[in-house]
Amino acid sequence: MITRGKSFHPAGEQSEGEEHKPQLLRALGLREGLAIHISAIIGSGIFIVPAAIAGHLHAMGLILLVWVLGGLLSLFGALTVAELSSLMPSAGGPYIYLRESFGRVWGYMFSWNHFFINTAGSLAAIAVAFAAYLGYFFPSLSPQTPLFAYSTTMVGLPVEISVKGNQVVAMVVIGIATVVNVRGVRLGGWVTNVFTMAKILALLAVIVAVFSSGKGSVANFMPWWPDHWSSELTSAFGLAMISVLWSYEGWTTVTQSASEMVNPEKNIPRSLLFGTLAIIFLYLGVNLAYAYVIPIGQMAGSERIAADAASLVLGPVGTSLVIIGILCSTFGTINNSFLSDARSMYAAGADSTFAPSFGKIHPRFRTPYVTLIALGVWSALLTLSGSYDQIASYVIFGSWMFYGLTALSVIVLRRKIPDAPRPYRAWGYPYATLLFVVAAGWILINTLVEDPRDAVVGIVLLLLSLPFYFYWRKRENPEVRMQNPES
Numbered sequence: 028m029i030t031r032g033k034s035f036h037p038a039g040e041q042s043e044g045e046e047h048k049p050q051l052l053r054a055l056g057l058r059e060g061l062a063i064h065i066s067a068i069i070g071s072g073i074f075i076v077p078a079a080i081a082g083h084l085h086a087m088g089l090i091l092l093v094w095v096l097g098g099l100l101s102l103f104g105a106l107t108v109a110e111l112s113s114l115m116p117s118a119g120g121p122y123i124y125l126r127e128s129f130g131r132v133w134g135y136m137f138s139w140n141h142f143f144i145n146t147a148g149s150l151a152a153i154a155v156a157f158a159a160y161l162g163y164f165f166p167s168l169s170p171q172t173p174l175f176a177y178s179t180t181m182v183g184l185p186v187e188i189s190v191k192g193n194q195v196v197a198m199v200v201i202g203i204a205t206v207v208n209v210r211g212v213r214l215g216g217w218v219t220n221v222f223t224m225a226k227i228l229a230l231l232a233v234i235v236a237v238f239s240s241g242k243g244s245v246a247n248f249m250p251w252w253p254d255h256w257s258s259e260l261t262s263a264f265g266l267a268m269i270s271v272l273w274s275y276e277g278w279t280t281v282t283q284s285a286s287e288m289v290n291p292e293k294n295i296p297r298s299l300l301f302g303t304l305a306i307i308f309l310y311l312g313v314n315l316a317y318a319y320v321i322p323i324g325q326m327a328g329s330e331r332i333a334a335d336a337a338s339l340v341l342g343p344v345g346t347s348l349v350i351i352g353i354l355c356s357t358f359g360t361i362n363n364s365f366l367s368d369a370r371s372m373y374a375a376g377a378d379s380t381f382a383p384s385f386g387k388i389h390p391r392f393r394t395p396y397v398t399l400i401a402l403g404v405w406s407a408l409l410t411l412s413g414s415y416d417q418i419a420s421y422v423i424f425g426s427w428m429f430y431g432l433t434a435l436s437v438i439v440l441r442r443k444i445p446d447a448p449r450p451y452r453a454w455g456y457p458y459a460t461l462l463f464v465v466a467a468g469w470i471l472i473n474t475l476v477e478d479p480r481d482a483v484v485g486i487v488l489l490l491l492s493l494p495f496y497f498y499w500r501k502r503e504n505p506e507v508r509m510q511n512p513e514s
Contacts (some may be wrong), residue, residue, distance in 0.1 A: 054287060060288060060295060061298050062219045063298070064277075074349070075330075078328075089252065094269075095307070098271070103462060112291065112292075119138070119371055124436040125433060128432075135496050139381075140492070144456055149364065150364050155264075157197065168196055194410050198359060204364075205399055215362060218362050222356070225359065278299065279363075281298050282295055314487045333349045424481070434463045435464055438457060
């Protein structure tokens with residue numbers, strides 16, 4: 028399988044004799060790479076999660092420590108993926124790395140989990156969050172106010188169907204992002220650039236406004252460290268780490284757009300490195316700003332910590348500015364999912380491990396339009412069903428299993444193809460790589476112990492993907508199957 032050569036294209040993406048077929052357009056540069064990476068990570072979490080962290084950890088030093096450790100762990104993962112992206116700069120990212128390291132079935136299961144569960148569930152949740160924050164300006168969008176409601180009975184059981192304003196807004200937002208990204212990668216990249224800059228400016232505005240207001244106090248940072256360490260504090264630190272890692276989620280996203288990046292061997296590693304470092308410093312600054320005007324003991328009770336901090340400094344205008352920043356941030360993340368995350372299932376379709384139609388490229392717009400439309404429809408249905416929160420709880424186990432396997436791919440491929448060109452080599456190899464793998468293993472074990480039901484459901488959802496894999500594998504062109512004999 029490794030004999031495909033340096034470019035490692037998925038089968039069907041640019042095979043010999045298929046040059047006449049439309050190909051993905053290389054139109055994204057380093058600026059777009061940084062925007063994709065930053066936008067994928069900074070969603071709504073940093074505007075809300077710090078309050079939950081303060082509820083677990085009641086000392087400023089511990090709060091900053093958990094954000095630093097979570098950032099470093101994500102950085103180690105990003106630096107590991109950076110080597111893989113420079114070695115195999117093809118659309119699909121982890122799909123390609125896992126396929127080449129462990130076999131096609133592992134790449135396929137990543138794409139299934141990432142596309143149908145992780146990305147679609149996150150899209151639905153973020154779109155509903157967008158509608159909820161929009162409700163600050165338009166109260167009629169309240170989820171308690173249905174626009175349409177119908178009640179009936181079926182086989183003697185009551186059935187209620189309702190459509191609420193926030194669900195309609197969420198579906199419209201998803202529809203807009205779908206159309207933008209079907210129309211072309213240049214347009215999708217431009218939108219990501221604009222909204223990523225908006226969310227960065229919003230966070231920087233909060234930091235500057237807070238520290239220049241004179242309305243805070245460094246005394247709010249106390250206590251800096253707990254008087255003693257206990258088993259309860261260890262458990263609380265672990266819970267806080269899970270929330271922090273969720274706020275850093277998305278650091279593999281930019282690798283999935285490799286086939287549309289100019290000079291991906293260099294631009295993707297640079298995007299991963301510089302983007303992750305910028306986010307770590309930005310997150311630390313935001314947490315210090317929140318605590319500067321809201322004592323740690325009061326932070327835990329804040330449902331909208333960013334808006335509350337801005338309101339204390341700037342009044343109602345500050346709250347409105349933060350809400351606008353969150354709207355920009357959430358929409359940017361939604362658009363970013365279509366621009367990059369959708370490529371995971373495109374790679375599987377192009378490789379015939381899933382429906383080949385998912386690997387089709389629009390002849391005019393040169394985008395994986397079938398995959399994009401499927402993602403839009405599925406995530407919109409999830410917003411209507413209201414099941415996205417439950418799906419999000421199932422995704423942790425599968426996501427971190429593939430993160431760990433992706434990191435292991437660096438070690439596997441250094442043994443399989445030691446002489447292959449690697450424009451970038453993972454910093455701290457193998458120690459940083461192994462540290463990340465160990466951390467991923469700890470998260471898996473912790474999830475199994477602390478939340479076995481969701482972990483088991485996550486495993487079952489992965490196993491449910493296998494019949495589809497073997498179905499498409501059976502329908503695959505016999506000549507292609509002979510070239511790819513492993514499962």
